[in-house]
Amino acid sequence: DTEVTQTPKHLVMGMTNKKSLKCEQHMGHRAMYWYKQKAKKPPELMFVYSYEKLSINESVPSRFSPECPNSSLLNLHLHALQPEDSALYLCASSQDLAGIGTEAFFGQGTRLTVV
Amino acid sequence: AQSVTQLDSQVPVFEEAPVELRCNYSSSVSVYLFWYVQYPNQGLQLLLKYLSGSTLVKGINGFEAEFNKSQTSFHLRKPSVHISDTAEYFCAVRNRGGTSYGKLTFGQGTILTVHP
Secondary structure: OOOEEEEOOEEEEOOOOEEEEEEEEOOOOOEEEEEEEOOOOOOEEEEEEEOOEEEEEOOOOOOEEEEEEEOOEEEEEEEOOOHHHOEEEEEEEEOOOOHHHOOOEEOOOEEEEEO | OOEEEEOOOEEEEEOOOOEEEOEEEEOOOOEEEEEEEEOOOOOEEEEEEEOOOOOEEEOHHHOEEEEEOOOOEEEEEEOOOOHHHOEEEEEEEEEOOOOOOOOEEEOOOEEEEEEO
């Protein structure tokens, strides 16, 4: 099983809503990532978790709040978003941050629209 | 910090022709290198990776890439493309250590369009 599963696939939310994106992997990977991808742009790193601890926060606004409840799950809690936050949100996992297990596997993404 | 430059934003090519997508990187430490492919409205799929060892790496769908340390390049090649290869291709780099450890950084992407 080399899958990273993201739910939901599509999400439309108002600027006052609170919602969560979910990501799950069962490959035994210990590093998990959130990326944001705007149209016609490359993925931009938001957060990295390593061994369930937040390792990297790329100065992401506090309206995005990541959570790693266990080694298989990664959530992204959303609150008071702006229309410019509309994007494809990609989750990824890798065996580790370095070494032979450093390749990242990506989910299919959640297409988020903020209205 | 590391960075990646993909030299061509768009590459049009005819079916069964060879193609090369160019990628140069910059880093103060040794790196791991990757190529990913993204089809419309989908996630990224790993095509191939360079971690160590042989500088010529082979990936899925007939793609290969060569790591050139002196030129800090990792160009992607395919000897004969198919219509189904039409997609966006991203080169990515991860530092082996030092600053930015753990970050996987992407180039701007190259849109490959294969014409019949």
